[in-house]
Amino acid sequence: MEKKATWLVIHPSALLIAFILKQFLINSTNADVFLWPIPQSISWGIGPPIIISSNLNISSPRQMDLNRAVVYYRELILSEKWLPVQASANPTSLPSTEAATNYSLNLIQIKVEDISADLQYGVNESYSLIVPDQGGTATLETVTIWGAIRGLETFSQLIRVPSGKSEGESIIEHGVAIHDEPKFAHRGLLLDTSRNFYPVKDILRTIRALGHNKMNVFHWHITDSQSFPLSLASEPLLAAKGSYGERYIYSQKDVAKIVRYGRSFGVRIVPEIDTPGHTASWGVAYPEIVVCNNQFWVPPGVAWVDRFANEPGPGQLNPLNPKTYEVYKNVVDDLANMFPDTFFHAGGDEIKAGCWKNSTDIQKFLQENHTLDEALTRFINTTRSFLTSHNKTTVYWADVITSTVAKVDPSLLPPSSTILQNWDAGSEGTKSLVQKGYPVIASDVDWFYLDCGFGNWMTNNTNLDQDFNDDPGNTFNWAPQGRGAGTGGSWCAPYKSWSRIYDHDITANMTSEEAKLVIGAEVSLWGEQADGAVVDSRLWPRTAALGESMWSGNRDAEGRKRSGEANDRMNDWRFRLLGRGIAAEPLQPLWCLKNPHQCDFVQ
Known part of the structure; x- marks a missing residue:
């Protein structure tokens, strides 16, 4: 993982001018954290791991929605105890308990320019997050409270337990500076x-x-x-x-x-x-x-083009x-x-x-x-x-x-x-x-x-009553004139x-x-x-x-598609979602995450 030692506090009012921190993407095979969605700009410090104090406090302006978010994220940060599922390709870079110093993070200070900005289309969601190398106080600066909520989410994903541990003190591997804002509103x-x-x-x-x-x-x-x-x-x-x-x-x-x-x-x-x-x-x-x-959606004798609805049951004001x-x-x-x-x-x-x-x-x-x-x-x-x-x-x-x-x-x-x-x-x-x-x-x-891609849901669909050999293209449709390629009667296949x-x-x-x-x-x-x-x-x-x-887009800083790079982060994120009570479906055998690069398409 690339580490950058340069530090600069970015004020939210300057966020739309230019990225002062040079944008780069985490190489997920060497990363110790797997952020999703990846921030627009992230710069790591070079110091030792920073311990998250069990008495971590989050200071924020008084605003009902933000205060609820602060309560939620503080509990999540202190209780999640996340150890990345993905095995690191560079295990020596992973922090250990012995490597930790007495640097600790005791406070996240949230600064908001406009606490009255409502949650509506186009509201500013940008944020700047600074965690100093020496710990102490992290600063989250935003224009609105909605940017603060986005910054708290990113902060929660920076937290992990040391390598080989599943309990005890959580850490941030190094100090970090993040500037972030959405590509689309x-x-x-x-x-x-x-x-x-x-x-x-x-x-x-x-x-x-x-x-x-x-x-x-x-x-x-x-x-x-x-x-x-x-x-x-x-x-x-x-x-x-x-x-x-x-x-x-x-x-x-x-x-x-x-x-x-x-x-x-x-x-x-x-x-x-x-x-x-x-x-x-x-x-x-x-x-x-x-x-x-109360009519049948395709009455007997009515041509498909004159059907009463695209599916049961029909009715129009x-x-x-x-x-x-x-x-x-x-x-x-x-x-x-x-x-x-x-x-x-x-x-x-x-x-x-x-x-x-x-x-x-x-x-x-x-x-x-x-x-x-x-x-x-x-x-x-x-x-x-x-x-x-x-x-x-x-x-x-x-x-x-x-x-x-x-x-x-x-x-x-x-x-x-x-x-x-x-x-x-x-x-x-x-x-x-x-x-x-x-x-x-x-x-x-x-x-x-x-x-x-989940197949037919209509009853008595005789379009499906045929051998696959009669339809080499396997283009069974749910209706006489479906969209095509409706494998198994799914009108909009594939999955x-x-x-x-x-x-x-x-x-x-x-x-x-x-x-x-x-x-x-x-x-x-x-x-x-x-x-x-x-x-x-x-x-x-x-x-x-x-x-x-x-x-943050689907391309890297050079304009290349990055779904290959995103795969490792997505896999780890899936397991983190599970830990947060979201029953997300698996993307690969767990073996692939435990054996980096062995499931690559090409070596």
Whole structure:
């Protein structure tokens, strides 16, 4: 491991000017600590190990969210007793108890310029962390408390026990200076809690894991056609009738707990109420506002292109019924009070012509020389006004302006108050959106969908009733005209490995000006085959791959992809997540970590 003795305190106000400390990447095969995500700049001292005092104190400004984080991280730092699982290729560099001196760290002093900066999109998350060679007091300087929380996470990962020990005093191997800030402002996870229900404890654990990976957005896809599991004061019937039952409802207290917990880890909670498609669950309480409800999703004799939905069960809000907007406004008003984030995801994806045309209202509308584009435009214009009245920035799936079934004129969705989330057209789709001036969140299905590759979930799917020899390409699809290569009926196969997620460049082939409009990315876990029983292994450590690529990038200082280097750090991080109560799936046999370089692809 390279050690640099130069010390310089970096004030947060200068963070955006230039990196004063020369950036370098830890050579993970020689590293004694494995940081994830790797900081933008790290410089090691040359002194002996520094003992972490059992009476370590953390001094910080008085602010409720920061104070909760301080309590959490102090306990973690003192109790974790981490010994890297990865065997060092240079064991003589590992500290021992005998090598330790009386240098100790007794205090972490947190200095924050602006303690009032709220947890919203674009808030400053940079920090500078200095641990002197002689110990004593570590300094964590930040612009906002959210940067302080990021710095505490990094500090917690610097701590380990001496080689060969699993208890006793923890150490930092040397003094260190770190300057860090995120590459992208939006680093998120979408979790679908409609198709299958997640207990609150599983959501909280997921949020905590996001914080450990310096990710800052929990995109909560709360409702869909399958269920409406959120209790609302103004519209109690939606959950009472549209959920899976009283055991499968999030109360207003649950939401408040989730929002508060997220703030302790610097994680924004962005709600999504998907409309006007994906709304069959609304029709249980209000059948008059949902069309093609209680229908089979591909009625007998109906062509695939005219299906009522992309999956069971179908239902879309009726944009011509005034009652639709009464209910929708009540939903928005309640959610605006429950969720303080300025982003509100309003859905807008996968409108199906067959469903809307099943309505006599819309049939008449079309006979009067109107179009489905006009129907959607009426819905978006009306509902958008409800959101802007609460000063919300509306996030839509890009379908609202790209769909061939129903779309709105982009001139009606000003980029100043609209963000588009791209899921279906890859990097080229993202490029086309930013060329229209929109801020974009990349969520490409071919790179970032964590539910892909788990096979068929439909019953009575005769497309699978064939011998593999009849299909040498093994391209069984879940539907007559699926996406292709749907091995075992998984419509979006293959399984998205962590390295596939890590290596994807969300601003590929863009100019620097276009790239500035890509605000970040999200991985997505849709809920057809996932719930709280499997959520940890479905998310982690794959979601961590996006965490690092969005925080410090996926390339080294020379511009080369670094997933090979990241592999060792990711492996150790997986075990550290296990120790922190996150049941992340394994990436390699443990033998590989205990025998450095013996699992390399080439010698």
